[in-house]
Amino acid sequence: MIQVSHLTKLYGPRAAISDLSFEVKKGEIVGFLGPNGAGKSTTMKILTGFMPASEGSAKIAGYDVFENPIEVKRNIGFLPENPPVYPEMKVQDYLQFAAELHQVPREKVRAAVDQVLAKTSLGDVRKRLIGNLSKGYRQRVGLAQAMVHNPAVLILDEPTVGLDPKQIIEIRELIKGLGGEHTVILSSHILPEVTATCERIIVINKGRIVAEDTLDQLTARIKRGLIYSMLVKNPAQEGVSAIRNIPGVQTVTQVGPKLVVEIQPGSPEVRDQIVETAVKREMGVLEFSTEKVSLEEIFLQLTTIETPNETAGVAV
Amino acid sequence: MNFKNAWIISKKDFRTYFTSPIAYIVIAGFMLIMGWMFFYTLSHFEMQSMQYQQYNMGKGPSITDAIIRPLYGNMNVIFLFLVPFITMRLFAEEKKLHTFELLMTSPVTLTEIVLGKFLSSLLLISIMLGITIVYPIILFVGGNPDLGPIVTSYIGTLLLASCYLSLGIFFSSLTENQIVAGSLTFASALFFWLVNWASQASGPTWGEVLNYLSLISHFNNFSQGLLNSSDVIYYLSFIGLGLFLTHRVLDSYRWR
């Protein structure tokens, strides 16, 4: 549904994104994850035809964004970083305008507006001026605008910014429900956001893709050679140092009967060896587990990965 | 170019005029000044005519010369002051509110957007002009004015005011700041209006060029009942150029 190949955008001599390539299949919900200034908004503005790329191409629903912008725009709904709302308009008038602008047939405009008001729970404020709404509500009006014409592709730039926790959950549910029928790309620099809504994650940093995978795969990839925790009956000194001497093991920290074994990143599987050693030394293994790695850590690791200009950082 | 798309944007902007106090202030100010001006020239004309009759000085000034020409001439000056208020927000505000991104990512072309904005302001101006038809009606009830100069005055005023609009839309596309857009519009409209003053001081060739450039010098024929194609072409080119430049500015805004 979305094909991006070798997309580059230069602001003067600086590249906001460079050589970005990825694909999104029909019905997928993909999270675009990256810290501030990573180039998420830039990519989205190019995909929606707001600004041209310096190099590369992008296709949406089979149409080239640069050659057939109108066809592309017919097929997308876009929520920019700042909700594009008119404060002096009433919510329903604004959504009607957005529907007409996206060429919803005249006789279907009302139904489309009613439907999207219900979906985004904005029915109560439909007659209010947008300027008098709270930021969270304005954000929702912006989201409603992106959905009112029932587009095949939705591009949402930080859709839950400014919402309270209850609203965040509601909007996430809403976005999740869009999958299957709609293809969705949403950007965020908040991890729980993408873990809660997306099937696949594209991690972007400094304008480059640093990882692209499903949530599980991504977690597994990072976890390889991370931290194991082990509960033993007999934490004898010799046993501990034997484990410490296994190649690939970085540190072993002992806290009472608990051993925390940290593995060098990128080293081969040593889990079996650790357990074997512990058994051989008759330490009496009670429990062996992999420390849960939150995506927060993955994210940190991924985005501190080596870049050509920068040798510092952790290799994964 | 799909007129329907331009119309969707026109409708939105036209409505916006009336959700803010601007349209009401502009229209009220316009009617007040025009009304005062009309009745002042009318009473002055009646007094003059009476004096002419009283002292047997022959035929007095015609309604066209005494009322129609000053009336529409002054109307143009009023538009010069009011148009900046009408056009200043059109693009500046869209950029400031980020709603420009909505327009630019919707399936409408930039040409349709620019034309839609122009139409919305043209519609407001036309309504203001429409209200003033009451003055010629009063003249027809009480006297026997020439229809020709009235009709051409309306055509000329509409064209001249459209030139201001085009200029104002252009300046609105340059900035996010309405006040800056409005001020630049006023200053440049004034420049194009008065540029023929300099023509008297400059040499014959330059004088002619400056006179040709002047917005007001092309209005003279209209006020005398003459529909001159070169004047019409001048005004239409001015409008077209302004809108074309607006298109260029907004297109390059995306490339930044």
Ligand SMILES: Nc1ncnc2c1ncn2[C@@H]1O[C@H](COP(=O)(O)OP(=O)(O)OP(=O)(O)O)[C@@H](O)[C@H]1O
């Ligand atoms: N108009 C511009 N002119 C120059 N540089 C720009 C411009 N817009 C963005 N940039 C730069 O391009 C880079 C990418 O910006 P972008 O807005 O795409 O990041 P982002 O991932 O959306 O960040 P955020 O999470 O803060 O929204 C940043 O380094 C930014 O400074």
Ligand SMILES: [Mg+2]
């Ligand atoms: Mg951003």
